[in-house]
Amino acid sequence: MSHGSTKAVVTAIIGNSLVTVAKFVGFMFSGSSALLAEAVHSLADTANQALLYLGLKRSQRVADGQYHFGYGQERYFWNLVSAVTIFFLGCIYTMMHALGQLEGGHEPEMSWLVFAILAFAFVVEGYSLWVAYQEFTRQRLEKNMGFMQYVKATRDPTTLAVLIEDTVAVLGLVVALVGMSLAAYTGSALFDIGAAMIIAMLMGLLAFFLAATNKKYLLNVSDETTNAAALKTWSADPRVQNVHHVHSIVLSPDESIVMAEVELCEETLFSDMSEAEIQQAVRFMKRLDTVRLSLEAEVRQQNDEAKHIYLEFTGLPEDVQKSNKEE
Numbered sequence: 104m105s106h107g108s109t110k111a112v113v114t115a116i117i118g119n120s121l122v123t124v125a126k127f128v129g130f131m132f133s134g135s136s137a138l139l140a141e142a143v144h145s146l147a148d149t150a151n152q153a154l155l156y157l158g159l160k161r162s163q164r165v166a167d168g169q170y171h172f173g174y175g176q177e178r179y180f181w182n183l184v185s186a187v188t189i190f191f192l193g194c195i196y197t198m199m200h201a202l203g204q205l206e207g208g209h210e211p212e213m214s215w216l217v218f219a220i221l222a223f224a225f226v227v228e229g230y231s232l233w234v235a236y237q238e239f240t241r242q243r244l245e246k247n248m249g250f251m252q253y254v255k256a257t258r259d260p261t262t263l264a265v266l267i268e269d270t271v272a273v274l275g276l277v278v279a280l281v282g283m284s285l286a287a288y289t290g291s292a293l294f295d296i297g298a299a300m301i302i303a304m305l306m307g308l309l310a311f312f313l314a315a316t317n318k319k320y321l322l323n324v325s326d327e328t329t330n331a332a333a334l335k336t337w338s339a340d341p342r343v344q345n346v347h348h349v350h351s352i353v354l355s356p357d358e359s360i361v362m363a364e365v366e367l368c369e370e371t372l373f374s375d376m377s378e379a380e381i382q383q384a385v386r387f388m389k390r391l392d393t394v395r396l397s398l399e400a401e402v403r404q405q406n407d408e409a410k411h412i413y414l415e416f417t418g419l420p421e422d423v424q425k426s427n428k429e430e
């Protein structure tokens with residue numbers, strides 16, 4: 104688990120927990136729709152970041168008999184769950200409450216307390232944003248990528264999620280401050296309600312962004328960087344005649360699985376062998392291919408859902424040596 108990612112998540116959880124309580128207290132005293140929207144926003148962020156932390160922890164479990172490639176993708180699953188949480192708790196509930204206030208003749212009571220709470224929230228969420236930005240920048244510089252390039256390419260959605268959530272949180276505070284200030288100045292609750300609606304829409308956009316970011320990893324997106332490296336390396340190897348295809352799946356931010364079909368160059372492989380040895384080697388390779396196809400066909404006869412089978416034979420040189428010695 105990345106220590107930096109964990110620090111960013113834990114910082115966000117602690118900060119949002121404190122801010123959530125403060126905002127709900129402010130709403131109780133003021134009745135401000137914008138402040139309630141911010142309180143629900145912080146509550147959704149706290150729940151979301153708790154899920155991110157859960158995903159970080161569970162994704163570190165080692166492979167076992169049920170999950171042969173480990174639990175790395177569980178991080179993406181919990182990130183997706185957190186996006187759903189933000190959408191329904193943050194966006195839908197906040198928008199419905201704002202519309203209800205619009206119909207019910209909402210009249211908030213603005214005082215120094217609510218603005219003091221906003222100032223407190225700016226400090227806490229601003230610090231959380233700074234921590235997330237520092238970690239994101241560290242990861243980005245390690246990969247030698249630009250900001251937007253790394254946003255698109257990163258395989259660690261956790262730090263990115265915290266960074267985007269904290270950015271939206273600070274934007275929401277700005278919207279709430281403007282709406283509540285205008286409501287206090289003009290005496291019209293429409294500005295307060297309008298701010299709540301804008302905050303709800305920001306959370307909806309955040310939820311869709313997080314869902315889209317994690318969906319591709321749950322759908323076994325290909326690791327294009329690894330694909331390109333494998334293709335470049337093997338194509339330049341004199342022992343390789345042709346690389347027919349390279350397939351990969353991202354398992355976690357730190358792991359990928361790679362599958363490829365490579366045609367070997369016979370001239371290079373057999374350059375130091377006699378004609379008889381070459382013929383024996385060719386027969387042996389054909390026999391291996393026959394065995395491979397037969398083994399795959401046997402499995403498919405038992406279960407036609409096995410669409411992709413990749414076999415790796417091991418121990419063959421030792422077996423051949425033992426066989427020769429026995430003869």
